[in-house]
Amino acid sequence: MASIELRGISKRFDAVVAVNRLSIDLREGELVALLGPSGCGKTTTLRMIAGFETPNEGEIFFGDTEVSTLPPERRNAGMVFQNYALFPHLSVFENVAYGLKMRKVAKAEIERRVSEILSKMQLSELRDRRPRQLSGGQQQRTALARALVINPAALLLDEPLANLDAKLREEMRFFIRSLQQEFGITTVYVTHDQSEALVLADRIAVMMGGVLQQLSAPEDIYRRPRTAQVADFIGLTNLIPGTVTERSGETLQVDTPVGLLLAKGVDGLRAGDPGLVSIRPEYLYFDETAAHLNAKGLMDSLNRVHGVIQERSYLGNLIDYRVEIAGRQTLRVQSGPEHRYGVGDDVTLTFSGDDAWVVSEEGGTP
Numbered sequence: 001m002a003s004i005e006l007r008g009i010s011k012r013f014d015a016v017v018a019v020n021r022l023s024i025d026l027r028e029g030e031l032v033a034l035l036g037p038s039g040c041g042k043t044t045t046l047r048m049i050a051g052f053e054t055p056n057e058g059e060i061f062f063g064d065t066e067v068s069t070l071p072p073e074r075r076n077a078g079m080v081f082q083n084y085a086l087f088p089h090l091s092v093f094e095n096v097a098y099g100l101k102m103r104k105v106a107k108a109e110i111e112r113r114v115s116e117i118l119s120k121m122q123l124s125e126l127r128d129r130r131p132r133q134l135s136g137g138q139q140q141r142t143a144l145a146r147a148l149v150i151n152p153a154a155l156l157l158d159e160p161l162a163n164l165d166a167k168l169r170e171e172m173r174f175f176i177r178s179l180q181q182e183f184g185i186t187t188v189y190v191t192h193d194q195s196e197a198l199v200l201a202d203r204i205a206v207m208m209g210g211v212l213q214q215l216s217a218p219e220d221i222y223r224r225p226r227t228a229q230v231a232d233f234i235g236l237t238n239l240i241p242g243t244v245t246e247r248s249g250e251t252l253q254v255d256t257p258v259g260l261l262l263a264k265g266v267d268g269l270r271a272g273d274p275g276l277v278s279i280r281p282e283y284l285y286f287d288e289t290a291a292h293l294n295a296k297g298l299m300d301s302l303n304r305v306h307g308v309i310q311e312r313s314y315l316g317n318l319i320d321y322r323v324e325i326a327g328r329q330t331l332r333v334q335s336g337p338e339h340r341y342g343v344g345d346d347v348t349l350t351f352s353g354d355d356a357w358v359v360s361e362e363g364g365t366p
């Protein structure tokens, strides 16, 4: 087990800057998810950590050892690829044993370690099968077993659940998380699926265009995004443009097309600055439930806007509304099935200033 430190690493492919001066410090045993849209440089970053690519600048450390230019086999990282990359002509046992054989581990010891990990992965019964005789989930577990059996210094996962169906993907999230915690292994997990990152990670590194936008715990990324792009990428949000008119401690007053709003916001915003008020659909309440905010002591910074229901979609566990406010702004509201508003109904929406979050348009530094 080791900490992993990326110090200002960059990778260029001709004119493309795939990763731009990226710095991330992973504590021992921590799981950091690299999250971002397609092409933002996640896989390139993981490949540099694994040793399949060399950074053009910057350094990579495993613990106190600089590994930036070491070949993959000298870094002792366990890697799981999106397509699993199992050897098709080898059995499950032989696939998992491969790394130990390469390291010239004694035969009896290989048998013991492979049997132990196969049992943990519930693969003992399948040890003689070839990969093509396995389901996607079983191939996935074999790839994980192969990565873990070598007692790696770090576990590197590249979209490991992308090829599984939705239900299995959800199960495997919990399986990977409990395995990672049991082994206490420092892990970098690449995904473009935000819910996967929110569930699995100790911290999430959001990347865009090769640049780190924010590195924070899942709840901070969701509730306190640093830029409008991060707010928009993680989950659904409403972004209301405006100008900060007052700052009092942590509370901002923002003049917007739907009226004066109270909110919290990123550091450094002051009166006169333009900003976007981000408010998540699940934090907007129909009028009757303002009592709910009162009970939570959130009435001090209550925002109230009036609007008309424009669209309504039934999603089973909730209803998704689009509400037009004063003909100027459409807000998305998600609420439990207890409200039964129809298109054209006049409604009042309330939300707490604690749940509204102002970001500046150009974004800040991570």
Ligand code: ATP
Binding pocket: 013, 016, 017, 018, 036, 037, 038, 039, 040, 041, 042, 043, 044, 045, 192
């Ligand atoms: P995805 O989620 O689609 O896998 P990603 O975030 O992992 O995307 P990367 O695969 O790291 O993104 O790619 C980052 C950028 O670098 C992209 O613009 C990509 O086209 C480019 N790139 C990656 N590998 C190479 C290469 N070997 N040669 C040239 N350009 C490359």
